Amino acid sequence: MSSDTDDHDPSASRSLxxxxxxxxxxxxxxxxxxxxxxARPLAVAGQEGGRLSFLVGVDAxxxxxLETSGSPTTVTFxxxxxxxxxxxxxxxxxxxxxxxxxxxxxxxxxxxxxGQDDPRVRVLDVEVSYGEYWDSPSGRLGSVxxxxxxALGKPVGEQGDVVV
Numbered sequence: 001m002s003s004d005t006d007d008h009d010p011s012a013s014r015s016l017x018x019x020x021x022x023x024x025x026x027x028x029x030x031x032x033x034x035x036x037x038x039a040r041p042l043a044v045a046g047q048e049g050g051r052l053s054f055l056v057g058v059d060a061x062x063x064x065x066l067e068t069s070g071s072p073t074t075v076t077f078x079x080x081x082x083x084x085x086x087x088x089x090x091x092x093x094x095x096x097x098x099x100x101x102x103x104x105x106x107x108x109x110x111x112x113x114x115g116q117d118d119p120r121v122r123v124l125d126v127e128v129s130y131g132e133y134w135d136s137p138s139g140r141l142g143s144v145x146x147x148x149x150x151a152l153g154k155p156v157g158e159q160g161d162v163v164v
Contacts, residue, residue: 012160016050019086019133019162023077028054028126030062030073030092037074038062042124045104050164054124055101055109056094063122066094073126088131088162094122131162 029039040062046053052075056063065071070091077086100123105116113121135158 012158013163014133014160015163016088016128016131017047019084019131020044020047020077022082023079023084023086025077026052026054027076028073028092028124029076030066030071032062033065039074043106043108045106045109045123050090050128052088052090052126052128053100053104054126055104055106055113056122056124057112057120058094058096058122059120063094063124066092066124070127075126075128083134083136085134086131086162087133088126088128090126090128090130092124092126094124096122128162128164131164132159133162134159 023044025041025043027039028042029037031037042054042056044052045055058064070093073090073092075088075090077088078084098117101121102116104123109116109121
């Protein structure tokens with residue numbers, strides 16, 4: 001896997017659905033009031049087209065900043081066991097939509113809230129505008145291939161843009 005993003009093949013693009021297949025946990029980063037980027041892990045509650053949805057608590061200070069308008073956001077996923085990495089950019093905002101909260105509700109959310117009717121629950125929507133992915137062979141053979149290809153200066157795997 002090459003770390004030099006300038007060498008990627010722009011024709012190697014994959015859909016958002018494809019690159020997120022099997023990935024459930026993301027790191028969501030937003031800027032605080034001082035412009036400092038802060039990240040936190042969240043589980044994806046739903047995806048529709050280029051919109052990723054998460055269930056969050058409105059009482060978290062970082063969520064309050066997203067209540068009124070969209071905010072630049074990065075969303076990253078990784079599965080080191082499969083050598084799969086995804087980095088997305090977009091805009092995030094929260095909505096208080098009880099029907100969507102009910103539709104997105106899952107057992108994991110129950111660990112953080114008093115149920116789907118908890119007034120603190122909000123939907124965090126991230127509208128993805130751009131993304132990149134990195135994939136390479138996994139397992140022992142994949143590691144051997146990566147080491148050998150690195151010694152030859154030829155990346156193994158695939159890197160490209162995410163089509164939203």
